Amino acid sequence: MKKSKVKVRICLGTACFVQGGADLLLYNDFLDPEILAECEIEGCSCLEKCKVGGGQAPFVEINGTIYDGVDQEKFVKLLEEAVRA
Amino acid sequence: MIDLNNQYTLMKRKIDTAVVRNFFNDTLVEEADRLPIEIIPKDRVPSRCCIYKERALVRYRILTLLGVDLENDDDEFKPTSRYVSEVIEHSEPKLPLLTTITSGCYGCPKDQYRISDACRGCFARPCMANCPKNAIVFLNGQAHIQEDRCIRCGKCMEVCPFHAVVHIPVPCEEACPVGAIKKNEQGYVEVDHSKCIGCGKCVRSCPFGAIAERSELFHVLKMLKRKEKVTAMIAPAIEGQFPGSLGQIKSALKEAGFTDVFEVAEGAEVTSIKEGEELVEKMKEGNGYMTTSCCSSYMELIPKHLPFLKERYSSTLSPMAYSAQICKKKDPEAKTVFIGPCLAKRVEAARYDEIDGVITFAELAAIFMALDIDVNKMPDADMGNVDSFKDCREYAISGGVAGCVLNRIDNPESVRIMKIDGLDKKTVRLMSTWPKRAPEADLVEVMVCQGGCIAGPGTIVKPQVALRLREQLHKAK
Numbered sequence: 001m002k003k004s005k006v007k008v009r010i011c012l013g014t015a016c017f018v019q020g021g022a023d024l025l026l027y028n029d030f031l032d033p034e035i036l037a038e039c040e041i042e043g044c045s046c047l048e049k050c051k052v053g054g055g056q057a058p059f060v061e062i063n064g065t066i067y068d069g070v071d072q073e074k075f076v077k078l079l080e081e082a083v084r085a
Numbered sequence: 086m087i088d089l090n091n092q093y094t095l096m097k098r099k100i101d102t103a104v105v106r107n108f109f110n111d112t113l114v115e116e117a118d119r120l121p122i123e124i125i126p127k128d129r130v131p132s133r134c135c136i137y138k139e140r141a142l143v144r145y146r147i148l149t150l151l152g153v154d155l156e157n158d159d160d161e162f163k164p165t166s167r168y169v170s171e172v173i174e175h176s177e178p179k180l181p182l183l184t185t186i187t188s189g190c191y192g193c194p195k196d197q198y199r200i201s202d203a204c205r206g207c208f209a210r211p212c213m214a215n216c217p218k219n220a221i222v223f224l225n226g227q228a229h230i231q232e233d234r235c236i237r238c239g240k241c242m243e244v245c246p247f248h249a250v251v252h253i254p255v256p257c258e259e260a261c262p263v264g265a266i267k268k269n270e271q272g273y274v275e276v277d278h279s280k281c282i283g284c285g286k287c288v289r290s291c292p293f294g295a296i297a298e299r300s301e302l303f304h305v306l307k308m309l310k311r312k313e314k315v316t317a318m319i320a321p322a323i324e325g326q327f328p329g330s331l332g333q334i335k336s337a338l339k340e341a342g343f344t345d346v347f348e349v350a351e352g353a354e355v356t357s358i359k360e361g362e363e364l365v366e367k368m369k370e371g372n373g374y375m376t377t378s379c380c381s382s383y384m385e386l387i388p389k390h391l392p393f394l395k396e397r398y399s400s401t402l403s404p405m406a407y408s409a410q411i412c413k414k415k416d417p418e419a420k421t422v423f424i425g426p427c428l429a430k431r432v433e434a435a436r437y438d439e440i441d442g443v444i445t446f447a448e449l450a451a452i453f454m455a456l457d458i459d460v461n462k463m464p465d466a467d468m469g470n471v472d473s474f475k476d477c478r479e480y481a482i483s484g485g486v487a488g489c490v491l492n493r494i495d496n497p498e499s500v501r502i503m504k505i506d507g508l509d510k511k512t513v514r515l516m517s518t519w520p521k522r523a524p525e526a527d528l529v530e531v532m533v534c535q536g537g538c539i540a541g542p543g544t545i546v547k548p549q550v551a552l553r554l555r556e557q558l559h560k561a562k
Contacts, residue, residue, distance in 0.1 A: 012328040012461045014337075018450040019098060022328070022546040023090055025553060043328065045461050071090070 013046030021058030101451035152177035190295035212241035260290035283429030285542025320425035322481035325551035332465035352408030353477035382429035409439035426541025445543025507535025
């Protein structure tokens with residue numbers, strides 16, 4: 001059975017965007033093409049995580065789990081893990 | 086300049102947002118002295134010597150955001166709250182633009198070249214052969230540079246096959262295109278305001294955040310708080326700085342309290358038309374090149390460093406100036422606030438009565454975050470009829486100004502264009518040779534920030550991100 005793609009949503013709330021989230025939108029440039037092919041990446045409106053408190057922007061949701069403080073490096077690592085899982 | 090994505094930028098945004106939020110909640114006076122402790126809690130692992138120094142620096146950042154001139158008014162006995170209540174009573178003067186935070190400055194030693202352990206002491210020894218001052222000696226099989234002889238030309242670094250030579254710069258001095266950064270007797274940074282052209286490169290380059298902009302934000306915050314009529318004049322570079330379309334940014338600005346939003350691209354249309362007319366005239370006269378005049382930092386460069394260009398730059402005003410004129414004509418009562426990526430624009434704006442305030446995109450982001458305004462969720466407001474000036478939104482990108490001027494004259498193909506895309510020491514040297522060797526062009530477009538205004542010191546995202554988003558927005562339309 002073909003594995004379904006990893007669903008990735010990058011928070012585009014203003015707070016996430018200005019605190020580093022915007023950098024993640026360059027994913028075409030910094031992600032390994034093999035990983036990229038296994039992922040469905042989209043921007044989304046605020047994940048509302050910042051409003052509950054706890055965790056640092058920017059937030060990213062990968063297959064339903066929300067991660068915080070995601071910079072490019074962490075993004076790459078998280079996606080690699082998700083694709084291999 | 087260091088990458089925008091760094092701890093200092095993030096910390097600054099956090100401080101700005103906290104200050105603005107407290108201001109709007111009327112809690113800033115009582116909170117001001119607590120903010121440094123809240124922002125740097127005691128369990129934080131400090132990136133300076135200790136959390137206490139970090140807190141002291143947070144205090145200084147709050148003061149610069151208030152517009153306090155630290156060089157002349159740094160009273161350590163005065164609580165931050167007193168500064169706040171004073172600024173709320175009457176605003177600080179807007180210039181000089183920059184100030185230095187001495188206790189933040191590392192006092193970097195003079196820039197130097199050093200040979201690292203990677204030196205293999207090779208047989209060819211190109212470093213030694215190419216050093217014009219015979220400054221390289223070999224000790225224990227490795228090359229060393231004799232400090233007293235070295236003239237910092239960097240030849241050894243260029244020729245070393247092992248990349249063993251490192252250049253350790255003084256980032257602020259390296260970034261400043263005009264030598265306006267100096268060190269005082271104690272070795273700490275000072276800005277020579279008589280030389281400074283307000284480009285903001287030093288602000289963005291210091292890894293310790295020791296050079297800061299004296300912000301004008303409070304002038305504007307107070308207007309918003311008093312619910313005055315305020316028109317936001319948004320620079321063309323704003324597109325791509327926030328997660329959303331221009332229409333959504335307009336809605337967000339209105340939500341934040343601005344009563345009207347005006348695209349500076351509309352003023353850029355006037356600039357393009359007039360500059361086009363002037364260009365055609367000048368080409369007819371056959372007196373050689375003319376330069377653009379919309380970059381405020383370049384306009385500071387001319388009188389301070391390259392006075393011969395006084396006869397060369399176009400007498401056309403900048404898009405900001407024309408925009409302010411249009412806005413004041415439409416509604417003389419409404420205040421005008423330019424929102425852009427630029428620090429030098431504040432120096433320019435100080436010359437016009439029609440402009441009541443200038444803030445940066447980064448400061449606008451702090452307002453949005455403080456008020457929990459999510460640009461992405463805003464309705465896409467109508468920008469009106471933009472057909473005549475739509476191309477002028479490209480003023481934000483290197484080559485865009487010349488392009489818009491050419492769009493508005495006959496026979497654009499006969500015009501030879503030259504671009505000065507970003508100013509550094511080398512470009513200034515090149516430009517200083519122009520009286521002897523004029524550029525082979527009719528129109529010289531000068532932009533002090535490399536890539537254009539989208540790379541300005543007050544931007545939020547990297548130029549690549551801004552370009553990507555602009556592309557997407559244009560496709561969507």
